[in-house]
Amino acid sequence: MSRSTKVAVASGAIGLLALGGGLSIAAQASADPTASPSSSPSASPSTPGTGKDGHRGGPGRGVHQSDLAQKLAAKLSLDQAKVTEALKAVREANKPTARPSAGASPSARPDPATRDAALAKQLAEKLGVAEADVTKALAEIRAERQNQRAAALKSRLDEAVKAGTLTQAEADAVTKAVAKGVIGGR
Incomplete structure (x- = not known):
């Protein structure tokens, strides 16, 4: 050669x-540094939104149903059991009848803003509260979760830089890519 x-x-x-x-x-x-979600409402994962099966739910795509019910109940000054039942009813009513085909394009999925608005409207009707209050509470919960994930990512990247696994420039690039939705975000 x-x-x-x-x-x-x-x-x-x-x-x-x-x-x-x-x-x-x-x-x-x-990657989400938290434990995986549990389908059991009595489970209490270390970070909201994750459990053993790896699936996510809620308005921020990372809030476990029982955690979402707890936070919504607190923000709306309602009983958590009432909110939990309303969430279950809304989710059951909106459950897809068939799985999307393997070749379905992402544009075939419902728009997240439209889906979230429908969730807020249906929850407001079930709970007997103003739709604007539910929308505001869901947005606050989503923002809290995003802030938690950003802090967890920063911590992991700082540890990697400290350990010499990444340079600071690489950590900054990952942070920027996540913030821009290039990786790890929706």
Whole structure:
């Protein structure tokens, strides 16, 4: 094998390794550092929105149903059991009748803002409160969750920089990519 062929093969291999490492770092940095969600309402995960099956729910796509009910009840000055029942009723009424096809485009999904507005409207009707109050409470809960996730990501990236796993520039790039929705966000 000629010298130029060896150099080209070695350069290609190094490039692939660097790309794989970069993608791995990005995936790890954007991964939710919390435990996985539990389908049991009595479970109390360390961070809201995650449980053993890895699924998420709620307006912020990370708020566990019992946690959402608790927070909504507090913000709306209602009984948590009443809010829990209303959430279950709304979710049951809006449950899809069929799974989306494997080739369905993301544009075939309902718009998140439309879905959230419908959730607020239906919850307001079930709970007997103003729709604006429910909308505001859901937005506050979503913002709180996003702030928790941002803080957790910052902490993990700071630890990686301190351990020498990432440079500060790499950590900043991951933070920017998450903030812009390139990775780990919706």
